[in-house]
Amino acid sequence: MKPFTYERPADVTEALAMVAAAPGARFLAGGTNLVDLMKLQIEQPTHLVDVSRLPLGQIEDTAEGGLRLGATTTNSQVAADGKVRARYPALAQAILSGASGQLRNKATTAGNLLQRTRCAYFYDTTKPCNKRQPGAGCAAIGGIYANTAIFGASKACIATHPSDMAVALSALDAQVEIAGPDGQARAIPLDDVHRLPGETPHIETTLEPGEMITAVVLPPPPSGGQIYRKARERASYAFAIGSVAVAGGKVALGAVAHKPWRARAAEQALAGGASPAEAMAAEMASAQPDGHNDFKLKLMARLGAACLTTTGAGDDQ
């Protein structure tokens, strides 16, 4: 690790000020991704502001009938919560399908959203990567690596976002609350948090420098079934090679794009009376595999259709 200094703020205002005051500063929450990347010197913060003890660790009812998940709620805490399990089972399933018990005990809601890709070439510091070094090139394109994007990729980057939780949050139409260093606060749809890579894959989210996620807000659960299903190369404790979240008539796909991929073409087809297979075919029509990841076309079509059949999405159309 490169040397860094460390501070522990008392509240959100102080945390924002600490990061604003120190160029190269980063927020540290659970650290399960950031500390790992610091060991590899892929991340080299000069200052860490430890937000893990801020009073953002609560799960609260909202006036609208939803839930507010504080930014530093742990993955374990959210997955174990009775209201989450009863009303947002797709979210509980998604969280429980990710990482290990030890990691979920540390990893936080906000940190999960802001984790970096697990693209093998992002981690291989002997190879060029436009995320690590803008303009260096992308070794994953044409490389020997299959867990890459089939939607929304660019000539600069074909990495995927690795989160399971965020895929369920996308299908559940979650909002993300953000605080900025000037004291302003805003809320944006989860779908607007992550960017497609374009020419600047090193800019992964729409958060401005120094901004901080303070909560994720779930609207009341939609009518209809929910499910999260994940395909991976072993039965447990592995990142997805493809995943599907369904909540009512909303569908999101994981491990297929630089962000949780909201399957709006599938949703429109379902609303128009399409069968699960037809709805997924409508979504996959715009997929652009690169050779190594061609398998994801059939995988996602079948996984998606199975999830839509299981939840009965579209049955009432």
Place this chain on the structure above:
Amino acid sequence: MKTSFKLNGQAASLDLDPRTTLLDALRENLGLKGSKKGCDHGQCGACTVLVNGRRINACLSLAVTHEDDEITTIEGLAQGEALHPVQAAFLEQDAFQCGYCTPGQICSTIGMLKEAADGWASLVTEDLTADTVLTDAEIRERMSGNLCRCSAYPQILAAIRSAGGVA
């Protein structure tokens, strides 16, 4: 940087480079070599310790973030000569070969049994609203963050099954 926490029931105070992980602080600064460094990237579970009763990967946690925490390592489980029931179960069931992953397996088991006792679900829990029953499939899924390259998994499973509910 000054850091203090409770380690296996005793106060511990250290002056650490902020880069020091909890695992390195335990092993190199405090001399407790029971917690093992396997992958050092949160993938193998050999470094598993209990922090405030919950299992975590000590290799991915900076020691300075643990101010005032209560940390329990494999060295803190036995009461004098009396082994912790999970330790005794691992011995009884011969739940290891080389033993390198064992401290992490045992600490992880204790944390996992507490999670189950608290009613936490897992991915293989079919009804998320039902009470937790630690079937073999549940134990395997909940312990998937601890690798054993000797592949002593059948004996580890047997040990956990026999120790279930006693942690």
